[in-house]
Amino acid sequence: MKRAFLGEFEEVVLLTAAILDEGAYGVPITQEIERKTGRAVGFSTVHTTLQRLEEKGFLKSEMGGATAERGGRRKRFFTVTAAGRKALQEVRQVRTELWNALPPKTLQLMGS
Amino acid sequence: MKPTPPTPPRWAARLLERFGHPDTLEEVQGDLLELYTGWAETLGVREARRRYVLSALKLLRPLARPSRSSSQPSPSFMNPDMLLNYFKVSRRNLVRHKAFSFINILGLALGMAASLLILLWVQDERSVDGFHANGPHLYQIYERRYYDGKEEANYFTQGLLAQELKRVIPEVQYASSLEWNMPATFEAGETIARMDGSWAGEDFFRMFSYPLLEGTPETALGAPGGIAVSRKMAEQFFGSADRAIGRIIRYENRDNLKITAVFENLPANSSQQFDFLRTWKDYVKENKWVYNWGNTNPLAFVQLRPDRNGNPADAARVEAKIRDFIYRYLQRSEGLKIELALQPYSEKYLHSTFKAGKPDGGRIEYVRLFTLVAAFILLIACINFMNLATARSTKRAKEVGVRKVVGAVRSALVGQFVGEALLLTFFSIGIAVALVALLLPAFNAVTGKQLALPVDRPAFWAAMAGLLLLTGLVAGSYPAFFLSSLRPVRVLKGSLKFGQGATVFRKGLVVFQFGLSILLIVGTLVIHRQMEYVRSKNLGYDRENLIYIPIEGELTQKFARFREEAGHLPGIRSVSKMKESPTGIGHHTGDIFWEGKDPNLIISFANTAVGYDFLKTMNLQLKEGRDFSRAFGTDSTSYLMNESALKKIGYKDPVGKPLTWGNRKGRIIGIVKDFHFTSMHQAIEPLVIRLNEEQSWGTILVRTEAGKTREALAGLEKVCRELNPKFPFNYRFSDLEYARLYRSEEVVSRLAVGFAALAIFISCLGLFGLAAFTAEQRTKEIGVRKVLGASVTHVVAMLSGDFLKLVGISIVVASPVAWWAMNRWLQDFAYKTGLDWWLFALAGGAVALIALLTVSYQSIRAALTNPVKSLRSE
Numbered sequence: 001m002k003r004a005f006l007g008e009f010e011e012v013v014l015l016t017a018a019i020l021d022e023g024a025y026g027v028p029i030t031q032e033i034e035r036k037t038g039r040a041v042g043f044s045t046v047h048t049t050l051q052r053l054e055e056k057g058f059l060k061s062e063m064g065g066a067t068a069e070r071g072g073r074r075k076r077f078f079t080v081t082a083a084g085r086k087a088l089q090e091v092r093q094v095r096t097e098l099w100n101a102l103p104p105k106t107l108q109l110m111g112s
Numbered sequence: 113m114k115p116t117p118p119t120p121p122r123w124a125a126r127l128l129e130r131f132g133h134p135d136t137l138e139e140v141q142g143d144l145l146e147l148y149t150g151w152a153e154t155l156g157v158r159e160a161r162r163r164y165v166l167s168a169l170k171l172l173r174p175l176a177r178p179s180r181s182s183s184q185p186s187p188s189f190m191n192p193d194m195l196l197n198y199f200k201v202s203r204r205n206l207v208r209h210k211a212f213s214f215i216n217i218l219g220l221a222l223g224m225a226a227s228l229l230i231l232l233w234v235q236d237e238r239s240v241d242g243f244h245a246n247g248p249h250l251y252q253i254y255e256r257r258y259y260d261g262k263e264e265a266n267y268f269t270q271g272l273l274a275q276e277l278k279r280v281i282p283e284v285q286y287a288s289s290l291e292w293n294m295p296a297t298f299e300a301g302e303t304i305a306r307m308d309g310s311w312a313g314e315d316f317f318r319m320f321s322y323p324l325l326e327g328t329p330e331t332a333l334g335a336p337g338g339i340a341v342s343r344k345m346a347e348q349f350f351g352s353a354d355r356a357i358g359r360i361i362r363y364e365n366r367d368n369l370k371i372t373a374v375f376e377n378l379p380a381n382s383s384q385q386f387d388f389l390r391t392w393k394d395y396v397k398e399n400k401w402v403y404n405w406g407n408t409n410p411l412a413f414v415q416l417r418p419d420r421n422g423n424p425a426d427a428a429r430v431e432a433k434i435r436d437f438i439y440r441y442l443q444r445s446e447g448l449k450i451e452l453a454l455q456p457y458s459e460k461y462l463h464s465t466f467k468a469g470k471p472d473g474g475r476i477e478y479v480r481l482f483t484l485v486a487a488f489i490l491l492i493a494c495i496n497f498m499n500l501a502t503a504r505s506t507k508r509a510k511e512v513g514v515r516k517v518v519g520a521v522r523s524a525l526v527g528q529f530v531g532e533a534l535l536l537t538f539f540s541i542g543i544a545v546a547l548v549a550l551l552l553p554a555f556n557a558v559t560g561k562q563l564a565l566p567v568d569r570p571a572f573w574a575a576m577a578g579l580l581l582l583t584g585l586v587a588g589s590y591p592a593f594f595l596s597s598l599r600p601v602r603v604l605k606g607s608l609k610f611g612q613g614a615t616v617f618r619k620g621l622v623v624f625q626f627g628l629s630i631l632l633i634v635g636t637l638v639i640h641r642q643m644e645y646v647r648s649k650n651l652g653y654d655r656e657n658l659i660y661i662p663i664e665g666e667l668t669q670k671f672a673r674f675r676e677e678a679g680h681l682p683g684i685r686s687v688s689k690m691k692e693s694p695t696g697i698g699h700h701t702g703d704i705f706w707e708g709k710d711p712n713l714i715i716s717f718a719n720t721a722v723g724y725d726f727l728k729t730m731n732l733q734l735k736e737g738r739d740f741s742r743a744f745g746t747d748s749t750s751y752l753m754n755e756s757a758l759k760k761i762g763y764k765d766p767v768g769k770p771l772t773w774g775n776r777k778g779r780i781i782g783i784v785k786d787f788h789f790t791s792m793h794q795a796i797e798p799l800v801i802r803l804n805e806e807q808s809w810g811t812i813l814v815r816t817e818a819g820k821t822r823e824a825l826a827g828l829e830k831v832c833r834e835l836n837p838k839f840p841f842n843y844r845f846s847d848l849e850y851a852r853l854y855r856s857e858e859v860v861s862r863l864a865v866g867f868a869a870l871a872i873f874i875s876c877l878g879l880f881g882l883a884a885f886t887a888e889q890r891t892k893e894i895g896v897r898k899v900l901g902a903s904v905t906h907v908v909a910m911l912s913g914d915f916l917k918l919v920g921i922s923i924v925v926a927s928p929v930a931w932w933a934m935n936r937w938l939q940d941f942a943y944k945t946g947l948d949w950w951l952f953a954l955a956g957g958a959v960a961l962i963a964l965l966t967v968s969y970q971s972i973r974a975a976l977t978n979p980v981k982s983l984r985s986e
Contacts (some may be wrong), residue, residue: 026143031150042165043147044170047140063139069149073142 006058006087012037013049014058014069014088020078025075026050050078120148120164128168134178139207140171188243194524202532203510212504213536215881216497219874220540223493224583226870229555230486231575232548232563236480240381240461244321246415248424249285249287250457253412255276255438256469258449259715263935265453265466268700269412270438271395271402273452274313277414277437283430285417288313292397293386297664297839299362303837307345309388311395317373319415320384326357329374336393338372340362345387346374363390365665365838380562383461405441406702413457427454447713448702465940466639473940478860485867488628492871494587495621496827496878497533501591502618503885504597512595525596533588534580541580560855560864590617605690619918622882625875626922626959632868633955634930637859638947642938645945646854652787653694654731657821658846660693661812665839671723671805674812674835681827683820689723691810694730695849697789697799704800705772706761715760718789718797719773721804727752727784729815737767737782740803746917747779747803755786757798773802787942791853795942872959876966879915883967887911887974894974895982904975911971912964919963923956930955 006014016032017024030046033039053059059078066074080088119125125141132140144167151160208215244250253273257264271289278287291311298307317329319342324332325343332340341349346356353374360368369390378385401407416425434452444452455463455471462476512525549565556563566572661667667674675687692699700716726732727739735755740747751771751879753761763769765781786796816824828839851858887894894907931947938944 026139027150030143030147041169042170043144046170047136047143050928051136066142070142070146073138073145076136076139112404 004091006091009045010049010053011088011091013046014053014084017050017053017059017078018085018088022077024078027075029078053084054078056083057081058087120145120168121161124165124481128171130171131170131174133171133173133176135176144168144171164862184395185582191968198528198531199535202535205508205532206536209504209507211884212500212881215877216500216536217540217543219496219877220493220537220587221543221547221955222870222874223489224541224544224579225551226867227486227490227579228544228548229551230482230867232552232565233555233559233561234479234483234486236381236561236563237252237462237475241383241458243379243381244319244457246319246321247458248456249415249418249565250319251414251416251427253414253456253462254453254455254471255408256451257716258451258469259447262471263469263470265469267411267464268408270408270441271399271410272405272441273437274412274414275392277434278315280437280440281430281434283425283433284414284415286315286319287413287414289318289392289395289410289412290316290318290384295566295662296364296388298345298349298388299365299838300359303349304840305348306840306842307341307387309386311392311457312389313392315415316389317375319413322375322378322382327374332373332375332394333389333391335372336391336397337367337370338391339369339424340373340375340389341371342375342387343377346371357724367394380391404439409699414454427456430454434853446711475856478856481860485632485864488632489867489871489874490583491586492625492628494583494879495625496874496881497536497587498590499618499621499878500881500885501533501588502594503882505591505595506698508595509598512598513600516598516600517604518623520564522596526592529592529595530585530588531795533591537584537587541583543574545576559859561806569785591892613821618882622879622915622918623922623925625878626963627926628769629868629872629875630923630926630955630959631930631933632864632871633958634927634951635934636861636864636868636944637951637955638934639857639864641945641951642941643854643857643861646792646857646941649788649792649943651850652732652785655694655846655850657816657818658694658730658822658826659814659816659825660844660846660849661814661832662842663689663810663812664842665836667812667832667836667839670835671812674831675723677831678814678828679833681823681824681831683817683827685815685817686725686729687815688725688813689727689810690726690813691804692722693811693849694789694813694846695853701773701800703774706763707770708762715798717760718799719755719801720799720804720889721810723805725805726801726813727782728814730787730813732787733785735783735785737780739782744781746779747774747781749777750781750803752782752784752801753780754784754796756796758783760798771800773800776802778802792943863967872962876962879963880966880970883911883915883970886914887970891974891977891982894977895979898975898979899983904972907970907975908968911974912967915963916960919960923952923959927952927956 012033013029016029016036020028020032026043026047029050030041030043033041033046050059050061054061058081060081061076061078063074063076065077066072128141128144129137144164147167148160148164151163155163241247252267254265254267255269256263269289274287276288278284289312293308293310295308298305312333314333317324317332324340325346327340332338341356341361343353346353349361350356350359356371359371361371363369395410396402416427416430418424431452437452438450452517462474462479463471465472466473467473515525545565552563552565555561570888663671669720671689678684678687697718697720699719701719702716704715704717709919722740724740724742727734727787737752740750740752744750750775753766753771758766760773763780766783769780771778771780784799784801786821788796791798814824814828825843828843832839832841842923892909894902897907930952935946938947
């Protein structure tokens, strides 16, 4: 099975979208990432990533919820698909396995 | 309330709008705007703007194409599927409402057929004399006369005018006179026949584009003793054109003429019509009067020299130059002023009536009138279409509603209905063309034209397409805009109520339609009555049982014997002769003098010369005095005159008083009661009659006994054959000759009858349709009324009353217009019938009656329906 590769930033975005659940669209995703990671993420980067994730089938979107402060424009809400969830699981599993494989000495050195 | 949020840089927003990815543009713009607001609050406007710009620039995707469209596209109006659907719906509608379709198509077809016929006629009238290659340079001379405080003009000119104009005026390149047609009998070999023709100047064929089959334009009429003949005449006498040229033909059994040219038969759209032309040199030789410039008769034409660039010369300048040309040859006199003027030759046919010394009107008035009638009839037909379409819109309203709901835009609906109208018009035009093809022979018979459908000319089809578009758009536009404006919600909820506007408009159209019909009917009635008046008016002489025989050949010498022999024939009362004919005394002279005549006074007298027994033969009434008589040897210098002439002269006791005509001094022997010797368009002119038993040309007048015409003719023929063996026996009836004076009025009268009938028929077709529709609409109402006890008569009266009201209004509106129009038409007649009120009443009554009959069929049918049937289905 050809497994879609999930890049680091993609993972972050996908996770954030999953966290935000119902309210996941461009603006809160960008803000959430900035808040959580402290990085100054450009909106354009987030937007492009979201598009790519949707292309890969990890996200799906639908339009809705126009508000006045957006100039009456609708939002594109993103939902994580089954494939997306699976991809996140896999990434997490790989990480856990890697963490678990870490020698305890090294783990101590890291201060935890 | 928050202060208005600062806005992101406009240019960046624009750029994004223009070049962002179309698929995600909406949310990107929205997201960025939202973010910007956040940034502006937390980081300051400056930073916010910077970030906005940066993000926007990064999101530009100038080459991106939309991959998915945002909504279902509404199929375009011209989409083939939609067109197919329109056709299908149109066809179903046509087939389902057969009566309406029939009325619509028939009405339009009739209207268009009528307009087409008229337009063909108009086109033909306008094309007359338009084919001459020198057309822009050709002018006809007319003469304006000021006398008696009056200003008159006519085409009569001096016999030498044309050649003198050419000799003296450098701007005149060519000039030619043309005498009025004078029929003559020709003989060559065994063939003897009578042909119609005239005399013309040397330049004639150089000026006018009558193609010559034999001979050249330069030599055709150059030498005395020559004659140019038509192909028809050449073929009749010699078998063909090339065999005719150079041959000798005998003219009036008097002169031998050599054929110098053969011209192609004149086209029907030439106002000049002749079969032969003799040379002007011969004319001058035979008519010494031409040397006196006070006498006029022939027509004169000039061709002006074009300027250096080949442009037509300035006619006004030439006109100014020749204005007083006559006075090079004629003594100026106080009371009469003669001016020459030019009229473009191509305009002469349609503009040949003069008013106040200027060409004003003529056939052009009929051309305009009928163009107007064509437009009226077409309009009436279009109104039918509009009325029926709007009336039936309730039927189509649901369709419109559904179409709108599934996304039809208004323009598509307008397109659909206009297209439908065009389709119907297309059918109608097909029928109309077929009808015209069918009716043309009859139409030609009435108008005396040779019209044909020019199916081989692209211009005709272009005109047809134009007519199709015009009619389709006029007829289809209102229903289209009306129907497409309906609101789907109201239509589909079933609460469709037509506003007052539509109904008023529809009623207005009906009024307009019937107004036009009434106008046409009144016109027809008045024209018809005037013709009847003209036909039956006492002319002052008895035009029944009067036969004209032209004096020709040996009759010129043998008139005395003819009178002698004819006088003994059974069925013949008396025989006389005159210079012209009783229906057309055209000669005029100013050369009449009497005692006490004001030397400055110039009066033109109509004049003629007659034989003995003139009054008796014509049945003219003598007021006083006596007729010419053989008993008095002095009668060769005696004069008769009519009452109008006496009034001008002013003698108290005229009989025996002296009168001088030219240098013939004589006495008045009798006063004749006024009689009509020209058409009723003109008032009776003063007329002087002298005796000339030896007059060598003119008409023999024969008074026959009532009911014995056949015997008389048989006898006359025998005498003529005996005395004048070389000439075919030729005669005309006076009453028919008289009728010929009113040929164009007769045509107009008959056409008007036809078109008025058509107009009222088409109007009634529409009314019939409307009545059917209303009756159908009110079926329930009628049912309820009947259940509650209304009688059939009551219902019929109710239904018909509405329509009659409309017809009533149109009568009121149209009558004054009709009065005004017909009053103007009658102005052209010096003797005319009145415009009586009952004419209008009759027209109105007839229209009302026809309308009532039309409507009542529907009303009665509706009123007779069993209410159970109409109320059962609810």
